Amino acid sequence: MNAANDSLPGLSLNCSSGRWTDDDRRCVAALAALPNMTTARLVALQSGRSPRQAVAMALGEIAPSKAIAATFGRSGDLAGQWAEAGRTMTPERMGEWCAELSVQILLPLDDLYPPLLIDDPKRPAVLFAHGDMAALDRRRVGIVGTRNPTRRGGQTAARFGRELADAGVAVVSGLALGIDGAAHRGVLSSDGPGPVAIVANGHDLPYPRRHHSLWREVAERGVVLSEWPPGTKPDAFRFPQRNRILAALSEVVVVIESRERGGSLITAREAAERGVDVFAVPGPIDERACAGTNSLLADGAAPAADTETLLMALGLDGRRAGRSRYDSRLAPGDDEQQVLDLCRAGACSLESVAEEIGGDLRDAALRLARLERGGWVVETGGWFEAVDEFADLA
Amino acid sequence: MFASIPSAVIVGAQGVPVSVEVHVAKGLPGFHVVGLPDESIRESRDRVRAAVMSSGGSWPDIKITVNLAPSRQRKSGSALDLAIAVGVLAASDQIPVDAIRGLAFLGEVGLDGSIRGVPGVAPMSGALDDLDLVVPVQSTHEALVVARGRVHPVASIRELIGVFADEAPWPDHDVDRPIASLRHEPDLADVVGQPMARHALEIAAAGGHHCLFVGPPGSGKTMLAARLPGLLPSLDREQALEVTMIHSAAGVQLPPSGLVVRPPYRAPHHTSSSVSIVGGGSNDLRPGEISIAHHGVLFMDELPEFTPKVMDTIRQPLEDGTVRVARAALHTTIPSRFQLVAAMNPCPCGEGNRPGDCECGSVRLSKYSGRVSGPLLDRFDLRVRVERPAVDDLVSGQPGESTRVVAERVAVARDRATARQGHLNSDLAARDLDEVAPLTPAALAVLRDEIENRGLSGRGYHRVRRVARTLADLTPHGDEVIDEATVALALNLRTRVVRSLDSGRAA
Numbered sequence: 008m009n010a011a012n013d014s015l016p017g018l019s020l021n022c023s024s025g026r027w028t029d030d031d032r033r034c035v036a037a038l039a040a041l042p043n044m045t046t047a048r049l050v051a052l053q054s055g056r057s058p059r060q061a062v063a064m065a066l067g068e069i070a071p072s073k074a075i076a077a078t079f080g081r082s083g084d085l086a087g088q089w090a091e092a093g094r095t096m097t098p099e100r101m102g103e104w105c106a107e108l109s110v111q112i113l114l115p116l117d118d119l120y121p122p123l124l125i126d127d128p129k130r131p132a133v134l135f136a137h138g139d140m141a142a143l144d145r146r147r148v149g150i151v152g153t154r155n156p157t158r159r160g161g162q163t164a165a166r167f168g169r170e171l172a173d174a175g176v177a178v179v180s181g182l183a184l185g186i187d188g189a190a191h192r193g194v195l196s197s198d199g200p201g202p203v204a205i206v207a208n209g210h211d212l213p214y215p216r217r218h219h220s221l222w223r224e225v226a227e228r229g230v231v232l233s234e235w236p237p238g239t240k241p242d243a244f245r246f247p248q249r250n251r252i253l254a255a256l257s258e259v260v261v262v263i264e265s266r267e268r269g270g271s272l273i274t275a276r277e278a279a280e281r282g283v284d285v286f287a288v289p290g291p292i293d294e295r296a297c298a299g300t301n302s303l304l305a306d307g308a309a310p311a312a313d314t315e316t317l318l319m320a321l322g323l324d325g326r327r328a329g330r331s332r333y334d335s336r337l338a339p340g341d342d343e344q345q346v347l348d349l350c351r352a353g354a355c356s357l358e359s360v361a362e363e364i365g366g367d368l369r370d371a372a373l374r375l376a377r378l379e380r381g382g383w384v385v386e387t388g389g390w391f392e393a394v395d396e397f398a399d400l401a
Numbered sequence: 402m403f404a405s406i407p408s409a410v411i412v413g414a415q416g417v418p419v420s421v422e423v424h425v426a427k428g429l430p431g432f433h434v435v436g437l438p439d440e441s442i443r444e445s446r447d448r449v450r451a452a453v454m455s456s457g458g459s460w461p462d463i464k465i466t467v468n469l470a471p472s473r474q475r476k477s478g479s480a481l482d483l484a485i486a487v488g489v490l491a492a493s494d495q496i497p498v499d500a501i502r503g504l505a506f507l508g509e510v511g512l513d514g515s516i517r518g519v520p521g522v523a524p525m526s527g528a529l530d531d532l533d534l535v536v537p538v539q540s541t542h543e544a545l546v547v548a549r550g551r552v553h554p555v556a557s558i559r560e561l562i563g564v565f566a567d568e569a570p571w572p573d574h575d576v577d578r579p580i581a582s583l584r585h586e587p588d589l590a591d592v593v594g595q596p597m598a599r600h601a602l603e604i605a606a607a608g609g610h611h612c613l614f615v616g617p618p619g620s621g622k623t624m625l626a627a628r629l630p631g632l633l634p635s636l637d638r639e640q641a642l643e644v645t646m647i648h649s650a651a652g653v654q655l656p657p658s659g660l661v662v663r664p665p666y667r668a669p670h671h672t673s674s675s676v677s678i679v680g681g682g683s684n685d686l687r688p689g690e691i692s693i694a695h696h697g698v699l700f701m702d703e704l705p706e707f708t709p710k711v712m713d714t715i716r717q718p719l720e721d722g723t724v725r726v727a728r729a730a731l732h733t734t735i736p737s738r739f740q741l742v743a744a745m746n747p748c749p750c751g752e753g754n755r756p757g758d759c760e761c762g763s764v765r766l767s768k769y770s771g772r773v774s775g776p777l778l779d780r781f782d783l784r785v786r787v788e789r790p791a792v793d794d795l796v797s798g799q800p801g802e803s804t805r806v807v808a809e810r811v812a813v814a815r816d817r818a819t820a821r822q823g824h825l826n827s828d829l830a831a832r833d834l835d836e837v838a839p840l841t842p843a844a845l846a847v848l849r850d851e852i853e854n855r856g857l858s859g860r861g862y863h864r865v866r867r868v869a870r871t872l873a874d875l876t877p878h879g880d881e882v883i884d885e886a887t888v889a890l891a892l893n894l895r896t897r898v899v900r901s902l903d904s905g906r907a908a
Contacts, residue, residue, distance in 0.1 A: 184763060356597070361596065388786060390756050
């Protein structure tokens with residue numbers, strides 16, 4: 008790491024040992040917690056001075072550098088806000104808070120700071136890690152997608168997560184609702200390596216709240232990484248920024264369901280800019296949840312219908328990756344099978360089933376009820392979707 | 402010199418008899434109304450004075466006191482104008498007191514002495530027992546519907562003076578049916594496709610079930626709801642009278658015959674105040690929309706947009722069939738046994754019916770669904786998803802069955818239910834279900850599985866069984882035992898409302 012020292016633009020040269028002290032880390036963490044902080048401002052504050060000095064400058068205790076003075080000049084009362092916030096959240100308090108939360112502060116020269124991010128054009132100035140950074144030492148596949156997936160999308164995410172973990176690959180995702188969560192749950196159902204989660208808010212308040220326990224489990228089995236310190240709210244603008252880290256840390260990114268304008272398309276773009284292979288799961292052309300993934304395919308992303316494809320992209324032998332969960336359901340009868348096939352092609356309503364089988368509503372309802380009891384379809388708001396053995400994780 | 406004139410006011414949907422006592426005596430000239438009149442009645446002093454003077458009568462420039470008895474009851478409205486005018490004329494000896502004995506007077510007067518219609522003539526006439534009635538020409542039919550005595554339509558005070566003072570015959574007014582067409586009931590044949598929603602409408606009509614349509618904008622929820630009254634049978638004489646009284650009191654235009662015979666349909670906008678929907682107002686406690694929809698259909702479009710207060714206050718009438726409105730000085734109970742049809746979007750963006758289609762965040766979703774309280778959602782036996790009709794259906798679709806055809810089936814099913822248990826299936830008590838809606842073993846197994854594995858609640862279980870009973874009543878032979886397919890369909894008519902918060906049916 009020391010060797011890289013000189014080649015790192017914007018890094019402090021005042022740091023005599025080339026390594027950071029705990030105080031340095033606390034100081035940068037406290038800086039990151041200042042209101043309206045950005046990665047660029049963090050870099051500007053630290054440029055050419057020690058983190059302690061940077062804190063003093065942010066609080067207005069020493070004269071601001073040219074760059075910071077310009078920032079203050081442009082941004083209203085930023086100086087006042089920083090001075091006030093900085094007095095409340097001192098480096099010492101931030102250090103204690105992170106320790107309480109078992110959150111490690113990682114700066115770009117630390118051994119545990121992911122080397123992949125060192126050379127990234129938009130390198131995070133600091134990372135907050137909860138869990139074991141060794142999770143990143145595995146081969147890594149990023150799984151992203153919409154927060155409102157179809158059941159099939161959720162099941163695919165869970166399946167990919169599970170099968171990749173079974174194959175010894177680390178799954179990188181974002182702990183969001185929908186695809187992200189399903190992928191993480193799939194990984195956790197396996198005995199393979201733990202998942203890596205890149206989140207957009209601080210470690211003090213897991214977000215979304217519904218993923219509170221999932222967040223904890225990911226931190227226990229793998230690692231949860233954030234660019235921002237405890238106390239940071241999940242503001243909307245932080246999610247696209249988080250996506251660049253997700254992309255940078257993946258060797259391959261697969262998008263499972265995304266609408267025409269979805270956050271996962273940003274991840275795909277960030278990945279493409281970094282030379283990371285982008286895969287997309289093809290979907291029906293009339294499915295809104297697949298519009299984004301289908302357009303990715305049109306733009307040259309590779310189709311991924313199974314984990315084998317992804318493992319091959321990593322240069323691994325994917326032949327043994329297969330269905331990994333035991334299916335205990337009783338096969339449906341012929342009448343029901345016909346309806347099940349319809350549901351497998353996309354969500355069906357009672358009316359559409361009745362029309363397809365040429366029967367009345369009662370007949371359709373009867374067959375669907377039998378499939379539902381057999382665990383083959385699930386009803387949500389009047390729509391019936393086929394489920395596979397990953398339904399409980401989706 | 403004194404005269405007492407019978408008249409009436411409206412409280413809620415009921416007429417309350419009022420004696421208008423007029424006393425004219427020497428003293429400082431003045432005109433006072435006592436007996437808890439409200440502002441609208443105080444204003445009638447000026448109207449009455451001008452009306453009497455423009456009708457050829459003379460205004461006694463001495464002390465005039467009007468007492469409205471019983472004096473502890475608050476009174477409101479302009480219906481007493483005519484009685485006050487007649488009282489002043491009688492008390493000042495311009496018309497003989499004997500001539501007006503046995504007559505009650507209802508109506509508002511204009512400054513030119515004309516007599517105008519007022520709301521509530523039907524219930525007020527009902528309250529005036531066996532008296533002969535003098536009413537505005539416009540209100541003749543309303544009065545005739547309930548009056549037991551004779552009804553004399555008059556157009557002006559001048560006419561009345563003619564009758565009483567000059568012993569002229571009662572004026573012969575042309576009281577032919579006013580030109581107001583019968584409310585047009587739209588036909589179900591206009592609805593293309595939508596087999597599920599059509600079926601739900603038929604079931605709602607046959608069993609009296611409250612119904613909630615969930616679907617994106619443009620899926621025809623309003624169109625469907627407007628076709629429910631057409632499927633319902635006409636009101637019987639007693640129901641028709643009740644509804645007519647309420648409509649009259651609320652000032653709703655009555656049909657030409659004066660009697661409301663078709664089930665009313667009311668669709669208040671979601672910005673309506675809770676008073677306008679539930680009923681009330683400070684002085685006369687006017688019937689609200691839920692009472693105007695008595696024995697008919699109340700349609701609440703965009704259900705989550707109604708204020709929580711409105712949604713809360715309609716729950717009790719939904720249970721009891723009446724609404725009790727109370728203010729500091731008076732209170733009343735107004736009938737409000739209506740069938741509720743509501744519509745809502747599946748989510749704020751309106752697209753989110755099909756899995757994967759919605760773009761709403763979970764916070765927006767839960768906020769939206771949280772606006773409709775669980776207890777209210779629970780009142781809907783039928784909760785049906787409605788889709789936008791397919792383009793093919795729209796441009797070349799076969800017209801569906803017409804209202805007439807479906808209404809015949811509905812009538813048969815309603816007859817079966819009333820013959821069996823004396824009321825519609827939606828009113829079936831839980832303890833009677835095993836007797837009137839027995840299940841086949843397979844049907845029971847479906848429900849058992851639903852309760853054990855998909856969180857169907859006890860109340861939901863009973864509601865599904867009621868709907869299943871109606872479904873069976875609608876079959877050609879009115880199956881007595883409920884089979885598996887019927888239960889399966891009944892379950893499908895009760896989907897969860899908001900996607901992705903919690904899946905499956907239940908509650």
